[in-house]
Amino acid sequence: MEGKDLEVEDSKTFCEAGKEAKASCKAAVEFIVEHRTSIEQGLLAAVPPPPAPPAIGGGPPAPPADPKGPSGEAREELLKLQARVHNCLKTIVTLTTTVQAIHLKAVQKEKALKLVEKRSITFDKYDRDKDGQLNKKEIVMYAKGEYNFSIAEGVVPKIIGKITDGGAGVPKSKFQRLRVAVGIAREEEASRVRRKKAEERAKYIAQKKTALEADIGKVADFVGEVDPEVGSAETKARPLAEGDLSTVEKVPEVLQQAEEQLKGARSQVERLREQIKSLCTDAERELVPFVNEECRKLGLKADLFDLRLGQVEAIVKKGRAYLASVEKLESEKLALDVIKALKEHLTAKKLSIEDCFAAIDADKDGHIGQADFMAYISALEGHSFDSEKLEKLFGHFTGEGKSEIGSDAFTRLLVTHYRVAKDTLITSEMAIKSGKTQRRLDVGEVFAVYEGPVKDETLGIFRVRGRALKDGCQGWATELGNTGGVFLEAGEDSGLYEVVRPQPLSAGFEPDGHPTVRYLKEGDKLEVLEWDKEHEGSGQVRIQVKLAGEDGPSGWVTKMLQDETMLVKLVWRPLKKA
Numbered sequence: 001m002e003g004k005d006l007e008v009e010d011s012k013t014f015c016e017a018g019k020e021a022k023a024s025c026k027a028a029v030e031f032i033v034e035h036r037t038s039i040e041q042g043l044l045a046a047v048p049p050p051p052a053p054p055a056i057g058g059g060p061p062a063p064p065a066d067p068k069g070p071s072g073e074a075r076e077e078l079l080k081l082q083a084r085v086h087n088c089l090k091t092i093v094t095l096t097t098t099v100q101a102i103h104l105k106a107v108q109k110e111k112a113l114k115l116v117e118k119r120s121i122t123f124d125k126y127d128r129d130k131d132g133q134l135n136k137k138e139i140v141m142y143a144k145g146e147y148n149f150s151i152a153e154g155v156v157p158k159i160i161g162k163i164t165d166g167g168a169g170v171p172k173s174k175f176q177r178l179r180v181a182v183g184i185a186r187e188e189e190a191s192r193v194r195r196k197k198a199e200e201r202a203k204y205i206a207q208k209k210t211a212l213e214a215d216i217g218k219v220a221d222f223v224g225e226v227d228p229e230v231g232s233a234e235t236k237a238r239p240l241a242e243g244d245l246s247t248v249e250k251v252p253e254v255l256q257q258a259e260e261q262l263k264g265a266r267s268q269v270e271r272l273r274e275q276i277k278s279l280c281t282d283a284e285r286e287l288v289p290f291v292n293e294e295c296r297k298l299g300l301k302a303d304l305f306d307l308r309l310g311q312v313e314a315i316v317k318k319g320r321a322y323l324a325s326v327e328k329l330e331s332e333k334l335a336l337d338v339i340k341a342l343k344e345h346l347t348a349k350k351l352s353i354e355d356c357f358a359a360i361d362a363d364k365d366g367h368i369g370q371a372d373f374m375a376y377i378s379a380l381e382g383h384s385f386d387s388e389k390l391e392k393l394f395g396h397f398t399g400e401g402k403s404e405i406g407s408d409a410f411t412r413l414l415v416t417h418y419r420v421a422k423d424t425l426i427t428s429e430m431a432i433k434s435g436k437t438q439r440r441l442d443v444g445e446v447f448a449v450y451e452g453p454v455k456d457e458t459l460g461i462f463r464v465r466g467r468a469l470k471d472g473c474q475g476w477a478t479e480l481g482n483t484g485g486v487f488l489e490a491g492e493d494s495g496l497y498e499v500v501r502p503q504p505l506s507a508g509f510e511p512d513g514h515p516t517v518r519y520l521k522e523g524d525k526l527e528v529l530e531w532d533k534e535h536e537g538s539g540q541v542r543i544q545v546k547l548a549g550e551d552g553p554s555g556w557v558t559k560m561l562q563d564e565t566m567l568v569k570l571v572w573r574p575l576k577k578a
Contacts, residue, residue: 018096025089133169233261240319255319352451367404418488420445426475469531490575497568499524505555517555
């Protein structure tokens with residue numbers, strides 16, 4: 001069987017027949033294997049032949065019976081059939097393999113012939129002068145037409161010389177070598193272009209790195225400029241680092257200088273970080289590791305600046321807190337001095353709080369404005385107050401979100417709370433004899449005084465007008481007896497209570513139904529804003545308070561339950577005598 005005579009269809013037909021033959025052999029083997037036991041059992045069950053008769057006349061005995069018998073012959077025949085099937089299968093495999101190899105060889109040969117034919121067509125395409133060989137010009141056309149490759153004119157003669165040993169052109173028989181030579185020339189040209197690009201890229205990267213190094217140098221120089229700025233902030237803040245700032249001279253000026261320098265240094269550090277960030281922006285991939293490392297080093301220096309400035313900021317914060325506490329103390333002292341001056345004025349002029357309010361309210365609109373307040377306070381005899389500080393104090397007196405002082409707020413400022421030291425009476429008039437008794441004041445009660453003390457010249461006692469906070473009973477009571485006995489003891493301007501049992505600080509007067517401002521714990525100190533007010537429904541006595549020494553929100557607490565159980569206790573602070 002020759003490969004050239006074997007057609008593709010014949011090969012396919014043969015392969016299909018081989019598959020069918022294999023299937024038949026397989027079926028035969030499976031049949032024998034599957035029915036071997038039953039076949040052998042059937043053969044063994046066959047009836048044996050009768051024994052041979054004895055010889056007559058003393059002749060030789062009959063030959064013995066065949067020991068194999070019918071079943072033995074059947075088994076041998078079965079084995080022969082299996083061997084034939086195996087040989088048949090082996091032959092089929094061998095023939096199929098041979099046919100496939102011949103077919104593959106034929107296909108490859110056919111492809112090779114087609115390739116040769118294609119190359120021949122290509123050769124003829126560029127053999128314009130039809131002389132059977134490609135000259136220099138035709139080779140240039142071939143390279144350009146087939147590969148879009150402009151081969152150098154100096155390369156073509158070398159190619160022709162190597163292929164033809166000095167011939168004028170490349171014949172068709174050596175066309176494959178020409179193709180290889182052109183391919184090599186293409187690769188050499190591509191390699192040259194790649195080298196050129198790599199060299200240009202390397203040169204470009206070197207230039208970029210030089211420029212980056214210059215930029216990094218500028219940032220490093222700027223680091224040198226930032227360092228003294230940070231050091232200056234540390235120097236200016238150093239006096240504020242003292243443990244006791246009361247020993248430091250001109251704290252406000254030092255604090256202002258430190259804050260200004262801190263702000264400037266912070267700005268410089270931010271500029272430094274922006275410059276570091278700009279270095280890392282749009283860096284070439286080859287320079288990314290270099291840039292990242294340099295930015296890391298510069299970033300560490302910026303972090304150190306931040307750490308140093310953070311320490312300065314903590315010192316400045318301490319200075320601010322100190323100034324705030326000083327200003328608060330000064331404001332509280334000024335408030336006490338102004339209130340004391342007003343009370344002295346009331347006593348000297350024998351005015352009640354209501355009379356004083358009416359005198360200050362020049363426009364009679366029921367409110368005291370800043371101008372009226374400052375004009376009246378500035379005119380008090382024997383006192384001199386700084387106008388700028390008075391403006392701030394007026395804002396403190398009005399309360400948050402208000403621009404005027406109402407009559408109730410003014411009364412709270414000037415009222416003096418007395419604690420009953422000895423039982424005494426509340427009467428309707430200043431003169432005991434002409435007045436009517438309202439009720440008795442018990443020891444421990446608080447009496448809010450709006451006028452007095454006024455001396456009763458007849459009895460030689462001092463009387464005050466006010467209101468009992470327990471039930472709101474108003475009238476006159478004796479402060480000091482004619483023998484020096486103290487009936488009413490003046491306390492600080494605002495009462496102070498201490499929490500005995502934990503309870504919520506409510507936003508409203510009602511014991512229930514209002515949001516909780518905060519929870520009060522045992523021992524909390526409370527400043528009284530509004531004194532005893534009995535809740536009719538529960539019988540509880542409620543007071544409006546705020547935490548002592550804090551500027552937080554106010555609220556209502558229960559002072560006493562209906563069964564007179566005290567939830568807060570009065571911390572009485574006697575008024576200091578001048």
